[in-house]
Amino acid sequence: MKMKMDNRLIGLAAVLAACALPFVITDEYAIRVLNVFFIYSVVALSINLIVGFCGQLDMGRAAFMGLGAYWSAILAVRFHVPFLVAFLTAGIFAGLVGAVLGFLCRKSSFDYLTLITIGFNVVCQVVFLNWIPVTNGAMGIPKVPAPSFFGFAFDSNFRFYYLALGFLVACYILIGRITKSKLGRAFEAIRDDAIAASYSGINTQKYKILNFAIGSVFTGLAGALLVHYTQYASPFNYTLDESVYQLQMAILGGLGSLPGSLLGTLILVVAPEVSRSFYEYRLVFVGFMMVIMMIYWPNGLLGKAGVGEKLIGIVRFRKKEPEEAGR
Amino acid sequence: MESGANMFLQHLINGLSIGSIYALIAMGYNMVYGILELLNFAHGDVYAVGCFAALGLLTMGVHPALALLAGIIVGFVINLFVEKFAYRPVRYSGRVTPTITAVGIAYIMRNAILKIWGPETFAFDIGVRGSNLQIGGIIIGTLQIYILLIAVTCMVGITLYLKKTKTGQGIIAISQSIPTAALMGVPVNRTISIVYGIGGALGVIGGILFCVYYDSIFIGIGFALGTIKAWMASIIGGVGSLKGAVMGAIMLGLMESMVSGYVSTLYKDAIVWLLLIAFVLIKPQGLFPAQVAEKI
Numbered sequence: 001m002k003m004k005m006d007n008r009l010i011g012l013a014a015v016l017a018a019c020a021l022p023f024v025i026t027d028e029y030a031i032r033v034l035n036v037f038f039i040y041s042v043v044a045l046s047i048n049l050i051v052g053f054c055g056q057l058d059m060g061r062a063a064f065m066g067l068g069a070y071w072s073a074i075l076a077v078r079f080h081v082p083f084l085v086a087f088l089t090a091g092i093f094a095g096l097v098g099a100v101l102g103f104l105c106r107k108s109s110f111d112y113l114t115l116i117t118i119g120f121n122v123v124c125q126v127v128f129l130n131w132i133p134v135t136n137g138a139m140g141i142p143k144v145p146a147p148s149f150f151g152f153a154f155d156s157n158f159r160f161y162y163l164a165l166g167f168l169v170a171c172y173i174l175i176g177r178i179t180k181s182k183l184g185r186a187f188e189a190i191r192d193d194a195i196a197a198s199y200s201g202i203n204t205q206k207y208k209i210l211n212f213a214i215g216s217v218f219t220g221l222a223g224a225l226l227v228h229y230t231q232y233a234s235p236f237n238y239t240l241d242e243s244v245y246q247l248q249m250a251i252l253g254g255l256g257s258l259p260g261s262l263l264g265t266l267i268l269v270v271a272p273e274v275s276r277s278f279y280e281y282r283l284v285f286v287g288f289m290m291v292i293m294m295i296y297w298p299n300g301l302l303g304k305a306g307v308g309e310k311l312i313g314i315v316r317f318r319k320k321e322p323e324e325a326g327r
Numbered sequence: 328m329e330s331g332a333n334m335f336l337q338h339l340i341n342g343l344s345i346g347s348i349y350a351l352i353a354m355g356y357n358m359v360y361g362i363l364e365l366l367n368f369a370h371g372d373v374y375a376v377g378c379f380a381a382l383g384l385l386t387m388g389v390h391p392a393l394a395l396l397a398g399i400i401v402g403f404v405i406n407l408f409v410e411k412f413a414y415r416p417v418r419y420s421g422r423v424t425p426t427i428t429a430v431g432i433a434y435i436m437r438n439a440i441l442k443i444w445g446p447e448t449f450a451f452d453i454g455v456r457g458s459n460l461q462i463g464g465i466i467i468g469t470l471q472i473y474i475l476l477i478a479v480t481c482m483v484g485i486t487l488y489l490k491k492t493k494t495g496q497g498i499i500a501i502s503q504s505i506p507t508a509a510l511m512g513v514p515v516n517r518t519i520s521i522v523y524g525i526g527g528a529l530g531v532i533g534g535i536l537f538c539v540y541y542d543s544i545f546i547g548i549g550f551a552l553g554t555i556k557a558w559m560a561s562i563i564g565g566v567g568s569l570k571g572a573v574m575g576a577i578m579l580g581l582m583e584s585m586v587s588g589y590v591s592t593l594y595k596d597a598i599v600w601l602l603l604i605a606f607v608l609i610k611p612q613g614l615f616p617a618q619v620a621e622k623i
Contacts (some may be wrong), residue, residue: 051423112562115603122596123600127598287434
């Protein structure tokens with residue numbers, strides 16, 4: 001119980017610190033990077049929900065970002081729908097598509113699921129690129145309006161910062177609640193052993209579909225928010241490479257750890273911006289990191305027995321905990 | 328009517344030649360896939376390095392045959408190293424972990440190519456530019472015949488290697504059960520290294536044929552045109568069986584050529600993927616699954 005309070009206090013402190021940050025860092029560019037970081041964090045969290053908690057190796061998340069983004073952009077630009085409606089329906093739309101994909105994959109094992117998600121990503125990208133009447137093809141959709149609520153427009157980096165931060169906090173709390181609920185425990189049971197889960201009365205197919213749908217809602221929302229921020233929907237932003245890079249954010253931080261997803265995203269979003277030469281070598285860096293991490297800390301920075309726990313172990317002597325069964 | 332039939336035959340031949348290139352790439356991929364159940368995301372990028380090395384030597388004026396041989400050796404050696412440092416330590420730690428190290432290796436290889444050669448498309452000319460044979464209105468490039476011949480030779484060679492040599496039998500034993508093979512005295516680590524090496528070498532051969540066929544080389548031959556196609560072929564044909572990889576690859580080639588010929592070139596990739604997804608949902612074992620009893 002004490003631990004729980006601790007975590008909440010840390011979370012609250014982090015949010016307050018984040019609120020105060022724009023007054024300290026006044027550099028527009030830094031704020032912009034942070035805004036992107038907040039949005040990608042939600043994507044990483046949704047990936048964590050699917051890959052980390054339910055064990056379904058989904059490599060097509062960028063497709064859902066794209067679906068959300070295009071839905072919202074098209075509604076806002078062509079039909080002048082208010083931001084809030086476009087944004088929220090984008091989440092619902094992505095969630096429905098996720099449910100359909102989950103329904104198709106409900107019986108698929110590891111390899112096939114991964115292959116199907118990759119295929120889905122390729123299909124979506126081809127459609128974005130070639131369905132010119134709707135998506136405007138390679139030109140993309142420019143001039144997507146900035147987000148605004150009831151006449152208040154989040155049109156500067158500074159204003160958007162608080163919207164993105166609020167979005168991240170809301171999604172973080174929601175996903176945190178989901179993972180601690182009956183639903184989250186069912187996901188973890190499926191991840192650990194699908195057959196055992198089904199014998200414990202968990203309808204694995206239903207929960208897999210739910211998992212895909214819920215994860216996709218968050219990914220779609222993040223994609224929609226990002227497109228209103230950058231104000232431009234381009235078909236080249238939702239490629240398979242992008243999906244794999246997003247997957248690394250969740251893996252680096254630690255699958256199954258929500259703060260880990262934030263840390264992983266922070267590293268992979270901020271590091272390429274910090275130095276141009278890093279950007280050139282970012283694939284080598286990411287590649288070595290993935291190999292070394294997987295060999296020494298397969299659960300990521302903040303996952304079980306990861307670097308985080310080792311550091312905490314060094315800082316304070318813990319009482320010996322009983323070994324967890326079955327892990 | 329006559330020209331319709333000719334058209335069909337033309338697409339058939341194009342599909343066969345592209346399919347046999349995929350077959351070479353898929354064979355190496357599927358051997359690894361069958362033995363270790365590893366989704367080898369690095370396969371394409373490793374052989375791309377081999378192909379680029381061959382390109383480098385070609386532009387330096389080395390004789391094409393030597394350059395190609397060097398490329399094949401590069402692919403072989405890189406895969407040996409990759410196996411030793413990235414796959415062996417995580418061989419027994421689940422499915423997700425090795426998949427991720429493989430993606431890591433793919434990134435490293437891709438960055439190396441980008442750093443040394445850059446993202447441009449290069450001409451790839453090894454001086455084999457034969458004439459076209461015209462048989463009853465159908466054009467068959469001599470190149471296509473060479474490609475088919477090389478592909479068939481490699482397939483026959485690998486099959487004989489697996490059936491007739493001791494190492495080949497070791498590979499088959501390991502693909503059925505690693506612990507049992509180890510108990511029977513098969514050197515597990517060495518054999519698996521060899522499998523990776525052969526996979527890399529076959530990949531380079533396929534990759535080079537690919538470049539020759541399209542007259543050009545660019546970074547995308549690794550991942551999008553290599554790994555993913557090899558994987559699709561393996562899934563269609565059946566995981567872990569050589570015959571499956573070859574048949575799956577040829578079907579994939581035919582499918583692509585027919586779709587772009589009769590349906591739509593723009594949506595070719597999307598349609599082929601949708602067909603594949605439908606296929607996976609209907610027949611997840613593939614057409615020719617490896618004949619190994621599976622624990623249920």
